[in-house]
Amino acid sequence: MPNRATLTLMAIALAYFSATFPALAHTGEGYGGGFVAGFTHPILGWDHVAAMVAVGLWGAFLGAPAIWILPVVFPLVMAFGAVAGIIGIPVPAIETGIALSAVVLGLMIVFALKPPIWMSAVIVGAFAIFHGYAHGTELPATVNPFAYAVGFVISTGLLHLAGIAFGLLIRWPAGRVAVRGAGGLIAFAGIAFLSGVA
Numbered sequence: 581m582p583n584r585a586t587l588t589l590m591a592i593a594l595a596y597f598s599a600t601f602p603a604l605a606h607t608g609e610g611y612g613g614g615f616v617a618g619f620t621h622p623i624l625g626w627d628h629v630a631a632m633v634a635v636g637l638w639g640a641f642l643g644a645p646a647i648w649i650l651p652v653v654f655p656l657v658m659a660f661g662a663v664a665g666i667i668g669i670p671v672p673a674i675e676t677g678i679a680l681s682a683v684v685l686g687l688m689i690v691f692a693l694k695p696p697i698w699m700s701a702v703i704v705g706a707f708a709i710f711h712g713y714a715h716g717t718e719l720p721a722t723v724n725p726f727a728y729a730v731g732f733v734i735s736t737g738l739l740h741l742a743g744i745a746f747g748l749l750i751r752w753p754a755g756r757v758a759v760r761g762a763g764g765l766i767a768f769a770g771i772a773f774l775s776g777v778a
Contacts, residue, residue, distance in 0.1 A: 615728070617731065618728035618730065619732065620735070622715070622736050625714075628714075628739075630766045631711065633740075634743060636651055636745075637685075638700070639740070641689055647747075651741070653704050654705070655733045657709060658715070658733070661709040662719075663712075664709070664712070664716060677707065686763045689760055690767060746759065
C-alpha cells in the first residue's frame, strides 16, 4: 500500500499537470513555441537544475510538511519573479543569486540543517525570485508568455520531484549518506557557477 510520501508526490504531480495542460490548449500556441521554450529553459541551465533538484532533496530531507510545501512555494514565487523580469523591474545580481541558491541549498543538505518550516520556505522563496527573474528576462519575443510560463513551471516541478524521489533514500543509512553527498555536489556546482568555472 502506498505510503504518505508517495501519495503526496503523486498529488503534486497531478496538480501540476491538471492545472496546466488544459489551460495551455487555449493559448493558441499548442505545445510548441512558448511551451517548449519555457519547458527547456530550466532543464538546459545546470545552475537552474542544481537548485531545483536541491529544493526537492531538502524537502525530502526535512520530511513532512516541507516535502510538499517547498516544491509548491518555489514555482509560485518563481512565477512572480518571472513577471518582474518580463515587465523590467530591476533586480540586481541575478546570476549571483542563482549560483548562491545552489551553494546555500546544497549546504543545508550537507549539514542536515532543519530550520523551522517558515524559514525554509522563505529561503526557498527568496532564491526562487532570482530563478524566475532569469526566466522572465529571457522570454523569447516571438512566443506566448503564458505558454512559456506554463512550460518552465512544469519542468521546475519535475526537477523538484526528481530531487524528492532521490531524497526519499534518507530512510536508509546509506541513502542518507548519498543524499548528503548529492547536497555537497550541488554546493560545489554553485561555487563553480559563482567563480565562473561552470
